[in-house]
Amino acid sequence: MDLDLARTLSRPAESKIVLLVLDGLGGLPHSDTGLTELQSATSPNLDRLAAESALGLTQPVSVSITPGSGPGHLALFGYDPLRYQVGRGMLEAVGIDFDVRPSDIAARGNFCTIAADGTISDRRAGRISTERSGVLVERLRGIDIGAEIELFVEPVREHRFVLVLRGEGLGESLSATDPQRTGVPPLRSRASDVAGEPTSGAVNRFTEAAAERLADAAPANGVLLRGFAKTPELPQLADVWSLQAAGCSIYPMYRGLAKLAGMTAIPAGETLSEQIASVHEHWDGYDFFFVHYKYTDSAGEDGDFPGKVARIEEVDAQIPALMDLNPDVLIVTGDHSTPAVMAAHSWHPVPFLLRSQTVRRHAQATFDEECCARGSLGVFPAQEVLPLAMAHAGRLAKYGA
Amino acid sequence: MDLDLARTLSRPAESKIVLLVLDGLGGLPHSDTGLTELQSATSPNLDRLAAESALGLTQPVSVSITPGSGPGHLALFGYDPLRYQVGRGMLEAVGIDFDVRPSDIAARGNFCTIAADGTISDRRAGRISTERSGVLVERLRGIDIGAEIELFVEPVREHRFVLVLRGEGLGESLSATDPQRTGVPPLRSRASDVAGEPTSGAVNRFTEAAAERLADAAPANGVLLRGFAKTPELPQLADVWSLQAAGCSIYPMYRGLAKLAGMTAIPAGETLSEQIASVHEHWDGYDFFFVHYKYTDSAGEDGDFPGKVARIEEVDAQIPALMDLNPDVLIVTGDHSTPAVMAAHSWHPVPFLLRSQTVRRHAQATFDEECCARGSLGVFPAQEVLPLAMAHAGRLAKYGA
Numbered sequence: 001m002d003l004d005l006a007r008t009l010s011r012p013a014e015s016k017i018v019l020l021v022l023d024g025l026g027g028l029p030h031s032d033t034g035l036t037e038l039q040s041a042t043s044p045n046l047d048r049l050a051a052e053s054a055l056g057l058t059q060p061v062s063v064s065i066t067p068g069s070g071p072g073h074l075a076l077f078g079y080d081p082l083r084y085q086v087g088r089g090m091l092e093a094v095g096i097d098f099d100v101r102p103s104d105i106a107a108r109g110n111f112c113t114i115a116a117d118g119t120i121s122d123r124r125a126g127r128i129s130t131e132r133s134g135v136l137v138e139r140l141r142g143i144d145i146g147a148e149i150e151l152f153v154e155p156v157r158e159h160r161f162v163l164v165l166r167g168e169g170l171g172e173s174l175s176a177t178d179p180q181r182t183g184v185p186p187l188r189s190r191a192s193d194v195a196g197e198p199t200s201g202a203v204n205r206f207t208e209a210a211a212e213r214l215a216d217a218a219p220a221n222g223v224l225l226r227g228f229a230k231t232p233e234l235p236q237l238a239d240v241w242s243l244q245a246a247g248c249s250i251y252p253m254y255r256g257l258a259k260l261a262g263m264t265a266i267p268a269g270e271t272l273s274e275q276i277a278s279v280h281e282h283w284d285g286y287d288f289f290f291v292h293y294k295y296t297d298s299a300g301e302d303g304d305f306p307g308k309v310a311r312i313e314e315v316d317a318q319i320p321a322l323m324d325l326n327p328d329v330l331i332v333t334g335d336h337s338t339p340a341v342m343a344a345h346s347w348h349p350v351p352f353l354l355r356s357q358t359v360r361r362h363a364q365a366t367f368d369e370e371c372c373a374r375g376s377l378g379v380f381p382a383q384e385v386l387p388l389a390m391a392h393a394g395r396l397a398k399y400g401a
Numbered sequence: 402m403d404l405d406l407a408r409t410l411s412r413p414a415e416s417k418i419v420l421l422v423l424d425g426l427g428g429l430p431h432s433d434t435g436l437t438e439l440q441s442a443t444s445p446n447l448d449r450l451a452a453e454s455a456l457g458l459t460q461p462v463s464v465s466i467t468p469g470s471g472p473g474h475l476a477l478f479g480y481d482p483l484r485y486q487v488g489r490g491m492l493e494a495v496g497i498d499f500d501v502r503p504s505d506i507a508a509r510g511n512f513c514t515i516a517a518d519g520t521i522s523d524r525r526a527g528r529i530s531t532e533r534s535g536v537l538v539e540r541l542r543g544i545d546i547g548a549e550i551e552l553f554v555e556p557v558r559e560h561r562f563v564l565v566l567r568g569e570g571l572g573e574s575l576s577a578t579d580p581q582r583t584g585v586p587p588l589r590s591r592a593s594d595v596a597g598e599p600t601s602g603a604v605n606r607f608t609e610a611a612a613e614r615l616a617d618a619a620p621a622n623g624v625l626l627r628g629f630a631k632t633p634e635l636p637q638l639a640d641v642w643s644l645q646a647a648g649c650s651i652y653p654m655y656r657g658l659a660k661l662a663g664m665t666a667i668p669a670g671e672t673l674s675e676q677i678a679s680v681h682e683h684w685d686g687y688d689f690f691f692v693h694y695k696y697t698d699s700a701g702e703d704g705d706f707p708g709k710v711a712r713i714e715e716v717d718a719q720i721p722a723l724m725d726l727n728p729d730v731l732i733v734t735g736d737h738s739t740p741a742v743m744a745a746h747s748w749h750p751v752p753f754l755l756r757s758q759t760v761r762r763h764a765q766a767t768f769d770e771e772c773c774a775r776g777s778l779g780v781f782p783a784q785e786v787l788p789l790a791m792a793h794a795g796r797l798a799k800y801g802a
Binding site for chain 1: 429430435437458462463464465466467468469470471472473482483486487488489492628740742743746747748749750770771774775779780
C-alpha cells in the first residue's frame with residue numbers, strides 16, 4: 001500500500017499484532033523424498049495454526065528476485081523494497097545501538113588474515129572470539145584518517161566490526177575493500193564520483209593504518225570493509241500506521257532494521273523461548289511485535305536440510321507459548337526462501353499464514369509451500385503483509401464512499 | 402489494463418457481455434458451521450455455472466483495502482480505483498438523473514432530528530417516507546445562500562436528498578456537517594483552502610436556513626451534509642473499449658456510477674426478475690450489460706447471515722432467466738466482500754466466475770470462496786475484470802507482432 005494512503009486509512013485500535021519471521025523459511029523438495037523442509041518437519045502446532053489461518057505465499061520483491069535480508073524485511077514492514085534500501089554497513093551500525101547521525105557513513109568490517117604475500121588467506125580471521133575482537137578494535141580507534149573525518153570503530157560479534165565515518169559531505173558510493181574471496185589482496189576503495197574521493201582516500205588510509213597496527217595480531221592481521229551506506233529515510237511505523245511497534249531479535253542486523261522502521265528494540269535473550277517471554281513481558285506496551293528467528297536461514301545457507309527441518313521443529317515447539325498471548329493477528333512467515341538444496345537465499349515465494357477472527361481458512365491445510373500456494377490469499381507482495389495485518393486488526397478505515 | 406493500451410487493442414464485435422454484480426458478495430465462515438454465505442446457500446444454478454466457468458477471486462483495490470461502493474464498482478468497470486475517485490455526493494446526484502455540469506459541487510444530504518439542546522438525536526429523521534421527504538425538499542429549494550451560487554435540492558429516497566451548488570470557482574474540498582454520530586450538534590463545514598471559503602460559507606448558510614424552515618417539521622427538523630464532490634473525469638466505455646454499455650440498477654448510486662462510466666441507464670423495475678426482463682428487452686441495443694443486485698450487501702451490512710444466504714438463493718433462482726439470453730460472456734461477482742459475521746464491507750477478495758466458450762474450467766467446482774481461491778484465474782485485480790471480459794468476447798486484438 002502506498003504509505004500516504006496508509007496514513008489516511010490507519011486508525012488506532014486496542015488490537016495486537018505479532019509477526020513471527022522465520023528467516024529464510026521457504027524451501028524446495030529434497031531429491032530423495034520430494035518433500036520440502038516444512039513438509040519434512042513434524043510440526044503439529046504450525047499445522048494446527050495453518051488450519052485456523054488464511055494461507056498464501058509472499059513475493060518479497062518480485063517473481064524472480066532473490067532478496068537480501070534488508071529488502072526481505074523492509075517489505076515485511078510495509079516498504080517498497082525497490083524504493084527503500086538499507087546498506088549493510090548502516091544495518092550493522094544501527095543493530096549494535098550505535099547512535100547514527102543522518103550524515104554518517106557506516107561500513108561492515110571483518111578482521112581477516114593476510115598471508116605473507118599480501119593476499120587474503122581467511123576472510124574471517126579464523127572467526128576470532130568476540131573478546132579478542134574487542135581488544136583489537138581498541139587498537140583501531142586511534143587511527144587518524146585526516147580529511148576532517150571523525151572515526152568510530154565498534155565491535156559486533158566474532159570477527160565482525162562496524163566502521164563509522166562522521167564529517168561534512170562524505171561520499172556514500174564507495175566500493176568495498178573486501179573482494180569476497182581469498183587468494184587476492186584487499187581492494188582499494190574507490191568513490192563513484194569526484195566528490196567522494198576524499199572519503200575513499202580516508203577509507204584506504206584506515207585500511208593501511210589498521211594493517212600496521214594489527215601486524216602482530218595474526219590471524220587477525222588485516223581488515224576488510226564493505227557495504228558503505230548512509231541512513232535511509234524510512235517513514236516511521238508510528239507515523240504511517242499509528243502503531244507502537246516492538247522488535248525482538250537476537251541478531252543485530254534484524255534489530256537494526258526494526259529500529260530503522262521505528263520499532264523499539266525489546267530484550268531478546270539468547271533463544272526463541274526467551275524472545276517469546278520478552279514479548280509476554282512487554283505485551284501491554286506495544287501494538288505490534290516483530291519476532292525474528294535466524295536459524296532456519298543459517299541451516300538453509302549451510303545446505304543442511306535436516307538441520308533446517310530441526311529448526312522448524314524447534315520453532316514449532318514454541319508456538320503454544322506464542323498462542324498463550326492470544327494475539328488478534330498472528331503471522332508466521334519468512335523474509336525470503338533459503339532452500340537447503342540451494343544453500344543460498346532464493347527468489348521463491350515464501351509460505352505465509354495469518355490467524356485472526358476474520359480469515360478464510362481451509363480445515364485440511366498444513367503449513368507448507370503446497371498448501372500455501374492453494375491458500376485463500378494466493379501469491380501476493382510481501383509489502384502487503386503489514387497492511388493485511390492492519391486490516392485484520394481492525395486498524396484500517398474504508399477507502400472511498 | 403492501462404486505458405490507453407485498451408483503446409489501441411479494443412475492437413468491435415457482435416458478442417454480448419453480461420456483468421452481474423451481487424453487491425458485497427464475498428463472505429466469511431459462520432462460527433457454527435465453518436461455512437460462508439455462498440457455501441451455506443442452496444444455489445444449484447450458480448454451482449452449475451461455476452462448473453462451466455473460469456473461477457477466481459478479485460481484489461477490488463489491494464490486498465488489505467476495504468472498498469466503498471465507488472472504488473468497488475469503478476474497478477469492475479476497468480478503472481484504477483486509486484486514480485479515479487468519485488465523491489459520495491456526486492454519485493447520488495448522477496444516480497437520480499440530475500443533469501450535473503462539470504463545475505457543480507454535489508453533497509449527500511440527510512434529514513435529521515435535532516433535539517431541544519441542539520444535538521442530533523437521529524441522523525435519519527426516523528427514516529421519514531419518500532413522500533414526506535419530497536414535501537420538505539420543496540421548502541429548502543427557495544433558500545438564498547448568496548455568493549452568486551445557484552442551489553438545487555433533489556429528493557432521493559426516504560430521508561436522503563442531494564444538494565447541488567452551481568457557480569464559478571466553487572471549492573470542492575469541504576468538510577461534512579454530518580458528524581456521523583448522535584448526541585453532538587451538526588458541524589460547520591470548513592474549506593481546506595481560502596479559495597473554498599465562500600463555498601463553505603454558503604453551505605453553512607444553507608444549513609442554518611434549512612433548520613429555520615424545518616422548525617415545525619420534527620422529526621425532520623434539520624439537515625446533515627457530507628461527501629462534497631465534483632464530477633470525476635472518467636474516460637468513457639465507448640471511447641476506451643468500443644462498447645455500447647447499459648447499466649441496470651434499482652439503486653440510484655450504482656446507476657450513477659454506471660452513467661459516469663458512460664453506460665446508458667435502462668429501466669430496472671423493482672426486482673432482479675424485472676431487471677433481467679429489461680435486459681432481454683434491450684438486448685439488441687447494447688454490447689455490455691451491468692446488472693446490479695443490492696440486497697446481498699444490505700443483508701451482510703445488517704449482520705444477517707441467513708438473510709444473505711436467502712438473497713443468494715433468490716439470485717440463484719433468476720440465473721436460468723439470465724442464461725436464456727445466452728450471452729457470449731457472463732460474469733457473476735461482487736464489488737467487494739460484506740461478510741455477515743463482520744456486518745461491514747471488508748478487504749477480502751471477491752468470488753468471481755466467468756462463463757464463455759474459452760475458459761479453463763473445473764467440473765467439480767461450486768460457486769464459493771474456496772473453489773474460487775483455487776480457480777484457474779487465481780486472485781487478480783478487479784480492474785482486470787472488464788479487460789478479461791473483452792478478451793473472452795473476442796473484442797481485444799493481439800498485442801505486438
